[in-house]
Amino acid sequence: xxxxxxxxxxxxxxxxxxxxxxxxxxxxxxxxxxxxxxxxxxxxxxxxxxxxxxxxxxxxxxxxxxxxxxxxxxxxxxxxxxxxxxxxxxxxxxxxxxxxxxxxxxxxxxxxxxxxxxxxxxxxxxxxxxxxxxxxxxxxxxxxxxxxxxxxxxxxxxxxxxxxxxxxxxxxxxxxxxxxxxxxxxxxxxxxxxxxxxxxxx
Numbered sequence: 245x246x247x248x249x250x251x252x253x254x255x256x257x258x259x260x261x262x263x264x265x266x267x268x269x270x271x272x273x274x275x276x277x278x279x280x281x282x283x284x285x286x287x288x289x290x291x292x293x294x295x296x297x298x299x300x301x302x303x304x305x306x307x308x309x310x311x312x313x314x315x316x317x318x319x320x321x322x323x324x325x326x327x328x329x330x331x332x333x334x335x336x337x338x339x340x341x342x343x344x345x346x347x348x349x350x351x352x353x354x355x356x357x358x359x360x361x362x363x364x365x366x367x368x369x370x371x372x373x374x375x376x377x378x379x380x381x382x383x384x385x386x387x388x389x390x391x392x393x394x395x396x397x398x399x400x401x402x403x404x405x406x407x408x409x410x411x412x413x414x415x416x417x418x419x420x421x422x423x424x425x426x427x428x429x430x431x432x433x434x435x436x437x438x439x440x441x442x443x444x445x446x
Contacts, residue, residue, distance in 0.1 A: 273314045276305055276427040277434035287438050289366045297373030298380075299387050302431060304369045306390060306424035307397060310416065311342035316363045318342060340368035343375075351375070372397075390424040391417050 272278040280287040290301045312318035319338055336345040339362030343351070351371050352360050360367040376387045379396040383404055387393060394417045396404045407413055 269314050269316075273309055274423070274426070276302065276430045277438075279305070279314070280434070280438055283365075284438070286365055290369050291439075293369045293373040296370070297377045297387070299373040299376045300424075300428070302424045302427035303376070303388070303390050303393065304372050305427045306420045307372050307394065308340050308368065309423055310394070310420045311337075312340050314340065316340055316365070339363045340365055341371050343368075343371055347375070390421045394420045 270279045270282045290304050293299055293304060294301050308314055316339060318340070337343065338345075341362060343362055348360075348362055348371070351374050352358055355370075355374060357367070357370075360371075362368060362371075375397060376393050379385050379393055379401065380387050382401050383392075383396055385392045385396060395407045395413055398413060398416070399407055399410075
């Protein structure tokens with residue numbers, strides 16, 4: 245009985261350490277090769293999303309970099325009353341992709357994923373793939389057009405048409421586009437190694 249208890253305790257400790265390792269933020273979130281050297285299963289997930297939805301890996305990473313900087317528990321900062329008293333958050337955005345509740349529920353329903361969570365990287369990149377694919381269908385924007393895809397992602401499909409009057413979102417989208425180009429360049433140097441990694445099972 246004592247031995248069984250020790251085995252059970254060891255299992256829970258392993259599970260805790262594993263989940264902590266999987267959800268901690270990579271050391272260098274500005275370098276795609278560094279990210280995947282720490283999180284090789286993440287490479288499996290982004291490649292699966294690319295194959296499924298046609299959304300490039302570098303776009304997926306750039307969106308997450310801007311939205312949460314790879315923090316699985318990221319939330320918008322609370323508003324403050326009288327600049328001092330903490331108040332409610334400006335939106336329900338959460339997790340890697342910063343998806344809002346309503347859109348996340350739509351994603352789960354359309355893809356038959358009732359257990360998908362915004363705090364899981366695998367689900368978050370699949371969500372980005374789904375969203376950019378719908379943007380392609382609704383707004384006729386290529387899923388390789390990082391600049392316009394990000395604007396639609398941030399502003400929503402309905403508000404996209406007004407983006408030219410919003411200098412702030414234009415500047416942010418340009419920043420995302422620049423980061424995406426960096427990720428793409430970095431990946432060209434390590435993608436061959438990542439694709440042949442024995443741990444990556446497609």
